Amino acid sequence: MADIEIRNVYKIFGQDAKAALAMAKDGLDKSEILARSGCSVGLNDVSLTIGAGKIFVIMGLSGSGKSTLVRHINRLIEPTSGQVVFDGSNILELDAKALRTFRMHRVSMVFQSFALMPHRTVLQNVVYGQRVRGLSKADSRDIGMKWIETVGLSGYDAKFPHQLSGGMKQRVGLARALAADTDVILMDEAFSALDPLIRADMQDQLLQLQQNLSKTIVFITHDLDEALRIGSENAILKDGQVVQVGTPDDILDKPANDYVARFVQRRQGRPEAHD
């Protein structure tokens, strides 16, 4: 089980990151920093504690930095400043080899547009994590078949990704992350490209899996409904800053500011989509 702690992370995109970082620390806002230094601020002093064995949802609109933030947890993106502490150790100190081992064994990821390898079959895609670790084809096959069955794709193991529908592709993506057998799964807008019905199915399946496996899942979404439905804790991001962290009830009952309140109001304008 792994706790993830993100401590005062800043991410600046652009040439003159140092100057822009100083401005961000002085409390200038995003547009002002862009005007003065030409750099864009991806994350601005983000600190979060993500508890083990739960679904933690990071919600924000496009451009809020949520996809950037989740990529810090497996260091696909390096922060400009700050710490990412995983189970008590700062993963920013890992060298290239240790980082690969960390990615193989501790964190896996599901992507918005699936990111399956088009030249590999469903089974070969699912066992990719096991294969890069050096597990033999024969040994990884059993693991792969088990997870293909779990996500409901039995019989599709020899198909190629282009033969599957969007929902099925994302099941493959999910099976690939589960087959890697890591304690943490990052899901970057994993269900956003799916149509509403399949999406609801996938959410149910994820909740079910979570109950059985109790993984730590960091789930990114731009949809408040989805966030409230599957998250046991939610963080709302705006312009690279955390606006509010809390349980779904906290967010509904005590919105931290107008921005969150507007979201909640729009949601209450609609009939309940579930339970």
Place this chain on the structure above:
Amino acid sequence: MFPDSLNLSIRAPVNEFIQTLVSSYGWVFKAISAVILKAVLFIEWILRGLPWWVVILAFMALAWQSSKRWTLTVAVGALLFFVGVLGLWDLTMQTLALMLMATLVSVAIGVPMGILVAKSRLVRNITLPVLDVMQTMPSFVYLIPALMLFGLGKVPAILATIIYAVPPLIRLTDLGIRQVDHEVVEAATAFGGSPNQILFGVELPLATPTIMAGLNQTIMMALSMVVVASMIGARGLGEQVLNGIQTLDVGKGLEAGIGIVILAIVLDRITQGFGKSRTEDPRNG
């Protein structure tokens, strides 16, 4: 008139440089020359040693393998048969040997170079202008020093062909690798793939259609060099064309020209087929 006092010539230093190369390092070039010559003679020995129908069958098998189409397979057989009927079989095999050698060396240089260009901005900034020069510099300019360093015959012809034909392969390998879906590479990275695992397991397989298109271009450009190569003593179809020009024998030149075109068509169709069959499926679901 441009004032003479501002003239600056690089003629003398370049000539001197080539002279020193020839006189002091001649043995290096001789050694390289010997290796290349041995390899090309070996290929030629195989191609000319095999019975004609074995060669035709081998080409038909390749055509079938690459396209899975009977029409193309039969057409390839018929075209090559026609070359034999024209009395150009032996010359065609000589040209083919030259072509294969130039292509093999081009692949050995082009693909790794293309990978480096795709991976490193520095290499890229240096290489791309060099490729432009290689493609636009008239080939006779480097044929002369090649002659001085390697002597008359097949070797300078092969080297000149490589210089002319390798750029498209480098460019398209680079393009193919950079075109691989960024998210797929990111996924491979996220699951702990090492740079080598990602290169050989993800990037190169996905770039294969583009790399094959580059190989196709390289072969076509190499074929367009055969007449020029014959001027420095490479035998084969090009020599026949040159002969036809020199003796005003239009028919002879045309015959050999047809031979070159047929070789081009056959090689083009076969390599194109391989490019397509690796794609799995161009449709996106």
